[in-house]
Amino acid sequence: MTTWQLIVGLTLALGGVVWAVAKADLEDPDLYRWLTRKLVYRAALRLPRGERARWRAEAMQNVLDLPGRLPPLLWALDTYARSGSWGRQRGAPSRWQVLVARVQTAWHRLRSLPEEWARARSKERHPAFSTRARVEVEAEPAHAVAAALDATVTVGPAILNDGGVASDQIRITKGSFLSKGDKEFLARVDAENEVFLARLAQQRRDFENRIDLWR
Amino acid sequence: MDGPPRITMNVLKVLRLLLEDPTAERYGLEVGLAAGLRGGSLYPVFGRLEDAKLVTSRWEDTDPSEAARPRRRLYRLTTEGVEYARQALAEARQDLALRDQHAPGWGRTAGFPAPGGASA
Numbered sequence: 001m002t003t004w005q006l007i008v009g010l011t012l013a014l015g016g017v018v019w020a021v022a023k024a025d026l027e028d029p030d031l032y033r034w035l036t037r038k039l040v041y042r043a044a045l046r047l048p049r050g051e052r053a054r055w056r057a058e059a060m061q062n063v064l065d066l067p068g069r070l071p072p073l074l075w076a077l078d079t080y081a082r083s084g085s086w087g088r089q090r091g092a093p094s095r096w097q098v099l100v101a102r103v104q105t106a107w108h109r110l111r112s113l114p115e116e117w118a119r120a121r122s123k124e125r126h127p128a129f130s131t132r133a134r135v136e137v138e139a140e141p142a143h144a145v146a147a148a149l150d151a152t153v154t155v156g157p158a159i160l161n162d163g164g165v166a167s168d169q170i171r172i173t174k175g176s177f178l179s180k181g182d183k184e185f186l187a188r189v190d191a192e193n194e195v196f197l198a199r200l201a202q203q204r205r206d207f208e209n210r211i212d213l214w215r
Numbered sequence: 216m217d218g219p220p221r222i223t224m225n226v227l228k229v230l231r232l233l234l235e236d237p238t239a240e241r242y243g244l245e246v247g248l249a250a251g252l253r254g255g256s257l258y259p260v261f262g263r264l265e266d267a268k269l270v271t272s273r274w275e276d277t278d279p280s281e282a283a284r285p286r287r288r289l290y291r292l293t294t295e296g297v298e299y300a301r302q303a304l305a306e307a308r309q310d311l312a313l314r315d316q317h318a319p320g321w322g323r324t325a326g327f328p329a330p331g332g333a334s335a
Contacts, residue, residue, distance in 0.1 A: 061287055
């Protein structure tokens with residue numbers, strides 16, 4: 001068997017398969033229905049947004065009312081073929097205008113990319129956008145609130161410098177306003193607070209040191 | 216009113232069909248088949264006539280499951296539309312008569328009535 005015979009044979013076999021599939025598809029009424037519906041849908045897309053649903057529903061109703069397989073398809077095909085001028089008549093932009101607008105948008109976006117990249121880079125460098133720095137910055141108000149609370153309750157030496165004293169003072173001062181259960185609860189919270197506030201203080205010191213470096 | 220629509224042969228065909236019985240409501244496919252127009256020509260005509268308030272339309276008040284078909288969009292000429300259609304058709308007939316007189320065979324379109332009243 002020569003090469004060209006092999007090529008012809010393979011082409012015929014492939015053609016037979018394609019033909020069989022196409023024939024089966026063309027006999028399938030679902031294909032026509034799908035195609036018809038698709039054409040009507042696409043035609044309506046060329047109309048202004050507010051009118052699409054109404055005309056799509058009407059065209060679909062007409063198509064479904066037509067008997068047979070080809071008449072509905074031809075009706076839908078005609079609707080689709082003339083939908084461009086129909087859409088323009090209803091005030092929708094032409095395909096050309098849509099294309100020009102899309103190209104312009106893409107061009108502006110392309111031109112602004114270096115700027116966006118520069119902005120993104122500056123964000124990365126800024127302490128407020130660094131993940132580590134953000135955690136520390138967010139800890140700042142918590143620290144401030146805790147310190148303010150303690151200051152109002154204890155009216156004494158700086159809590160962060162001497163945890164033990166502050167803890168006692170808080171317990172004694174708050175005790176006059178709270179029940180026994182609350183006092184026990186507050187005692188536990190105070191103990192935990194000491195560790196937490198010490199850690200916050202350390203973070204603040206680290207943060208301030210780093211700020212100095214950035215300057 | 217947006218002003219009268221541009222008079223085209225398709226507009227005249229639709230107006231003529233609706234004018235046959237101005238009180239009756241007819242749906243798009245019926246008009247299209249009778250006028251020899253398909254969707255792409257028919258819907259823009261209805262749109263223009265509706266914009267000019269010469270035609271009103273509404274969805275049919277039937278239950279699609281009971282009727283075993285989707286609801287139809289029904290069209291009817293308004294009072295202004297009837298007047299306008301009569302006038303436009305009369306002008307078109309005069310135009311055709313004039314053309315027949317000076318250039319026989321020209322300007323005759325299938326589906327549009329001849330000046331004498333019989334369909335060409």
